[in-house]
Amino acid sequence: MNDKGTVNAVNNHEPLGLSDGQVIDMYRCMLQARKFDERNLLLQRAGKINFHVSGVGQEAAQVAAAFALDRQKDYFLPYYRDYGLVLAAGMTLRELMLSAFAKAEDPNSGGRQMPGHFGSKRLRIVTGSSPVTTQVPHAVGVALAAKMRKQELVTFVTFGEGSSNQGDFHEGCNFAGVHKLPVILMCENNQYAISVPIHKQLSGRVSDRALGYGFPGIRVDGNDVLEVYRVVKEARERAIRGEGPTLIEAMMYRLSPHSTSDNDLAYRTQDEVDENWKKDGVARFKQYLIDLGIWDEAKDVDLIAQLNLEIKEAIEYADNAPFPKPEDTLLHVYADREEEAN
Numbered sequence: 001m002n003d004k005g006t007v008n009a010v011n012n013h014e015p016l017g018l019s020d021g022q023v024i025d026m027y028r029c030m031l032q033a034r035k036f037d038e039r040n041l042l043l044q045r046a047g048k049i050n051f052h053v054s055g056v057g058q059e060a061a062q063v064a065a066a067f068a069l070d071r072q073k074d075y076f077l078p079y080y081r082d083y084g085l086v087l088a089a090g091m092t093l094r095e096l097m098l099s100a101f102a103k104a105e106d107p108n109s110g111g112r113q114m115p116g117h118f119g120s121k122r123l124r125i126v127t128g129s130s131p132v133t134t135q136v137p138h139a140v141g142v143a144l145a146a147k148m149r150k151q152e153l154v155t156f157v158t159f160g161e162g163s164s165n166q167g168d169f170h171e172g173c174n175f176a177g178v179h180k181l182p183v184i185l186m187c188e189n190n191q192y193a194i195s196v197p198i199h200k201q202l203s204g205r206v207s208d209r210a211l212g213y214g215f216p217g218i219r220v221d222g223n224d225v226l227e228v229y230r231v232v233k234e235a236r237e238r239a240i241r242g243e244g245p246t247l248i249e250a251m252m253y254r255l256s257p258h259s260t261s262d263n264d265l266a267y268r269t270q271d272e273v274d275e276n277w278k279k280d281g282v283a284r285f286k287q288y289l290i291d292l293g294i295w296d297e298a299k300d301v302d303l304i305a306q307l308n309l310e311i312k313e314a315i316e317y318a319d320n321a322p323f324p325k326p327e328d329t330l331l332h333v334y335a336d337r338e339e340e341a342n
Contacts, residue, residue, distance in 0.1 A: 009291035012226050016233070018067075020294045026067055026088075026225060027289060028303060030059040030282045033084035035307045036093060037256070039315070040100055040115075044260045048319065049100045053116045055081035057255035058188050060281025061222035062158075063088045065186060068232035069156055075124045075142050077135040077157040080116035081188065081254075085158065090123045093310055097318035104324040110331070111324045133163040136172035136185065143181035143245075154182040154239045156232075161249075162193025164206045173247065177213035180244035184235045187247070188222065190254035195267040210247035222250030223281035225288075253279065 013023045033055065040052040055062070058081055066076075066088030078085050083096065095107050102111040108119045108127070119127030126142065128135050139157035146153050163169060164187055176183050187206045191198050210217030216238075220231045228250055235246035253276040257264040264273070289295035 009288065009293075011292060012288075016226060016230055018226075018229070020292075022067070023225075023285075023289065024295065026063050027282075027285055027295070028307075029063045029066075029088045030084055030225075030285065031303060032093070032307055032310075033059045033063070033087050034282055035304070035311060036083055036087070036096060039311050041256070041260065043100065043315070048315075049115070050102070051115060051260055052100065053080050053114075053259040054254075054256035055083050057253050057276070057280065058082075058190060058222070059084035060225045060285060061186070061188060061220075061228045061250040061252060064225045064228035065156065065158075065232045068229045069184075069236060070153065071123075073124075073151075073153040074236075075126060075139070075146075075153065075155040077126045077139040077142070077155060078118050078128065079132070079135065079158050079160065079163070079188070080114075080128070080130075081160075081190075082118065082158055083116075086118050086120075086123075086125060089120075089125060091118070091120060091125070093314040094317055095120075097311075097314040098321060101318040101321070102323070103318055103321040104328070105321050110328060112329070133159055133166040133168040135159065136163075136168050137175070139183050139185070140172045140176045140181055143176065143183040144179060147179070147181055152240055154184055154236050156184045156186065158186045158188055160193060161187055161189040161191075161198060161206055162196065162201055163187075164209065165201065170209075173210065173213040173245070176245040177210075177215050180215075180242065182239035182242075183245045184232060184239065185245060185247045186232070187249045188252060189249050190252050192254055192258070192268070194258045194262070195264075197267070205249060207247055207249035210245075213245075215245045215247065217247040217249065219249045219251060222252035223279050223284055225281060225285045252281070255280065 037054050037056050043049045044052045062082050062084030066085050071089055076089050098106040099108045100115045104111050117128050118125050126138055135157050139155040143155045193201050207217035207219040218231055220227050231248055
């Protein structure tokens with residue numbers, strides 16, 4: 001025990017260049033994503049929103065990666081569970097709730113896309129779509145443009161392990177490897193491709209696939225916030241030096257059902273889920289901060305109360321905001337005559 005009455009713990013964040021304030025900010029962002037996610041599950045069950053796809057259990061790696069990147073320069077191409085990533089990149093709870101309620105002010109799509117399909121020109125979050133893995137070749141294309149323009153930035157793209165079997169993944173990796181593009185590919189391996197377990201989906205490790213394309217592949221514990229931060233930071237430094245892509249396989253577990261339309265206990269047991277809750281990265285990072293003496297349960301209670309208030313305000317705003325006009329369905333679909341003239 002130290003003089004603060006806490007367990008003597010090793011400070012692993014300062015050697016990585018992170019201050020106490022930064023790691024507390026990381027924890028706040030993870031908890032914000034978790035509380036947002038939990039509230040959306042309740043909203044869907046109450047009939048307030050139509051659908052939610054959850055990222056519970058994956059927030060630690062998402063937030064750690066975002067903090068390791070340059071959030072003023074880099075481009076993000078998230079997949080549909082990345083609430084922690086987009087919140088860390090600068091999206092607000094109000095913006096995410098507007099998307100969940102499918103309102104006209106939704107910055108992602110104007111209320112025309114499913115929740116979890118992110119896009120923000122302001123934050124350099126490149127719009128995604130429902131077909132999985134299409135964001136990988138897009139990320140590679142953005143990275144090619146950055147290299148051609150001699151811009152010092154990277155693109156960061158995420159996807160699930162099931163997506164790593166798609167042709168888009170392999171074509172993107174090959175092109176990125178050939179041209180040594182500044183792109184970081186992070187597989188959020190949550191053990192299930194909807195209902196298909198990993199042993200029926202993959203015959204090897206996703207990270208090993210990078211070897212065939214001529215760049216490093218690294219497997220990391222996705223529940224270890226600081227290790228994910230270190231690996232992504234090093235991958236970014238490699239990319240900026242012109243050494244090309246890195247494939248990161250962050251091992252984690254999807255603690256919630258695939259979506260609100262899914263009965264996960266039809267293909268896995270409650271005991272399996274309960275066992276993986278013990279490895280939860282958010283709880284693990286909270287304990288790390290407490291052991292160092294820079295966080296405590298009283299601060300945690302205050303933070304949860306603050307986040308609940310922020311979420312309540314975001315829900316009230318989104319619930320009362322107007323829906324898109326019916327005619328807005330045709331916006332950005334066909335070129336109008338003014339665009340044709342230009």
